[in-house]
Amino acid sequence: MSTHRHDVVICGGGLVGASLALALAHLPLDVCLLDPAPFAPPARADDRTFTIAQGSKRALNALGAWPRLSGGDFQPITEIEVSDRVGRIGLTHILAYEQGVDALGFVTGNTALLAALYEALDATTVTRRAGRFDGFIQDADAGVITLACGQDGERIACRLLVGADGTHSAVRAACGIGVDCHDYGREAIVSNCRVSRPRPFTAFERFTDNGPVAALPIGDDRYTFVISRADGEQWQALDEQGFLERLADTFGDRLGRLLAASPRLRFPLIRQHAREWVAPRVVLIGNAAHTLHPVAGQGFNLGLRDVAVLAERLSEACRAQTDYGDRAWLADYARARRADVAYTTRFTDGLVRLFTPRLPALAAARGVALNLVDALPGLKRALAVRTMGLKAPLPKLFRGIKP
Numbered sequence: 001m002s003t004h005r006h007d008v009v010i011c012g013g014g015l016v017g018a019s020l021a022l023a024l025a026h027l028p029l030d031v032c033l034l035d036p037a038p039f040a041p042p043a044r045a046d047d048r049t050f051t052i053a054q055g056s057k058r059a060l061n062a063l064g065a066w067p068r069l070s071g072g073d074f075q076p077i078t079e080i081e082v083s084d085r086v087g088r089i090g091l092t093h094i095l096a097y098e099q100g101v102d103a104l105g106f107v108t109g110n111t112a113l114l115a116a117l118y119e120a121l122d123a124t125t126v127t128r129r130a131g132r133f134d135g136f137i138q139d140a141d142a143g144v145i146t147l148a149c150g151q152d153g154e155r156i157a158c159r160l161l162v163g164a165d166g167t168h169s170a171v172r173a174a175c176g177i178g179v180d181c182h183d184y185g186r187e188a189i190v191s192n193c194r195v196s197r198p199r200p201f202t203a204f205e206r207f208t209d210n211g212p213v214a215a216l217p218i219g220d221d222r223y224t225f226v227i228s229r230a231d232g233e234q235w236q237a238l239d240e241q242g243f244l245e246r247l248a249d250t251f252g253d254r255l256g257r258l259l260a261a262s263p264r265l266r267f268p269l270i271r272q273h274a275r276e277w278v279a280p281r282v283v284l285i286g287n288a289a290h291t292l293h294p295v296a297g298q299g300f301n302l303g304l305r306d307v308a309v310l311a312e313r314l315s316e317a318c319r320a321q322t323d324y325g326d327r328a329w330l331a332d333y334a335r336a337r338r339a340d341v342a343y344t345t346r347f348t349d350g351l352v353r354l355f356t357p358r359l360p361a362l363a364a365a366r367g368v369a370l371n372l373v374d375a376l377p378g379l380k381r382a383l384a385v386r387t388m389g390l391k392a393p394l395p396k397l398f399r400g401i402k403p
């Protein structure tokens with residue numbers, strides 16, 4: 001039986017795992033990225049659209065992934081229009097120039113971004129292994145953890161195992177770490193549509209009585225619509241024309257007529273947190289540690305901040321020759337991530353709760369809240385800074401510096 005040896009094994013080569021592999025690539029560490037799916041995006045990723053915060057773009061730029069996107073692969077967002085349901089007051093605009101930035105964020109595709117991350121990894125010495133993590137054994141005295149992966153009994157020994165294997169993390173389960181999970185009882189329905197009156201570089205977040213609807217510009221006359229609904233199955237069953245009509249009723253005519261829709265994708269909406277983010281020689285990041293409602297487009301952006309802080313700390317550990325699998329070191333990392341994850345979760349969850357109720361009093365409060373945000377520049381600025389991923393203190397990567 002063969003045993004491969006590495007310093008750090010990242011289990012999960014999704015957006016977060018691949019970003020961490022890149023962030024560690026220039027450190028004096030032997031890094032392995034493990035995933036059962038091929039490291040070739042079209043064969044593995046749904047072509048979902050993501051909003052990338054301004055801060056995350058800086059980080060992806062420093063990692064060498066962003067420059068590999070072609071001009072057509074992303075759209076800057078210079079304006080976000082947030083409104084209550086059609087025909088009710090409550091409207092706020094967040095404008096890039098008011099915030100002193102060229103763009104509030106960017107819209108890009110899952111496939112394009114993964115391809116850019118893997119392409120950047122080609123220029124590094126990070127080992128990519130095809131394999132599914134199946135469990136591990138600890139050798140506390142030797143300071144290593146040995147993973148089992150694949151049916152042929154392949155083993156990998158490392159000093160630190162990073163679980164970046166998503167919401168249903170096998171690494172988390174193998175550590176016996178439980179989760180707190182809230183099911184919103186809704187699904188996100190995602191479809192790309194053509195519209196008759198596009199508003200270039202403008203994203204829309206519309207809160208309706210039945211849940212939020214986001215429209216993200218993806219170039220020319222095309223928008224990605226993300227609709228959060230309890231009756232997702234019914235929306236899925238509609239033919240294209242029926243879907244476009246129902247979407248128009250829900251979203252209104254801000255973008256003119258809706259002309260054509262791509263096949264719909266559906267995603268269950270949950271909020272989930274691992275009860276611990278670390279265990280001896282193990283750390284969980286990205287969706288393995290925390291899964292959010294996509295309403296504010298924060299999930300990957302938050303995972304990327306895990307990456308930035310972990311990479312910075314590993315860089316310091318390499319310089320100081322500290323044991324980065326050590327309990328105290330890991331606990332310190334977890335402490336460093338607590339406030340950001342707690343705030344981002346509260347912010348996302350608060351939006352969902354405030355903007356989904358059907359009680360008339362709360363519906364009126366939503367309109368007032370939106371107008372208040374519009375009227376108070378300080379409040380708007382605070383909201384924008386958070387959603388742009390620019391809240392200080394920023395880890396080095398979010399300042400455009402490799403750790």
Ligand SMILES: Cc1cc2nc3c(=O)[nH]c(=O)nc-3n(C[C@H](O)[C@H](O)[C@H](O)COP(=O)(O)OP(=O)(O)OC[C@H]3O[C@@H](n4cnc5c(N)ncnc54)[C@H](O)[C@@H]3O)c2cc1C
Binds near residue numbers: 012017036302
């Ligand atoms: C509808 C929707 C819209 C969203 N929009 C946004 C947005 O606009 N902005 C934003 O920031 N976030 C958004 N998110 C959230 C974002 O999708 C996630 O936060 C992000 O993809 C998590 O990445 P990850 O790498 O942690 O996990 P994943 O993408 O789930 O990757 C996990 C990886 O682990 C691998 N894996 C699984 N099991 C094993 C195993 N046993 N061994 C080895 N490897 C394994 C998988 O193959 C996969 O490659 C959205 C989510 C949804 C559902």
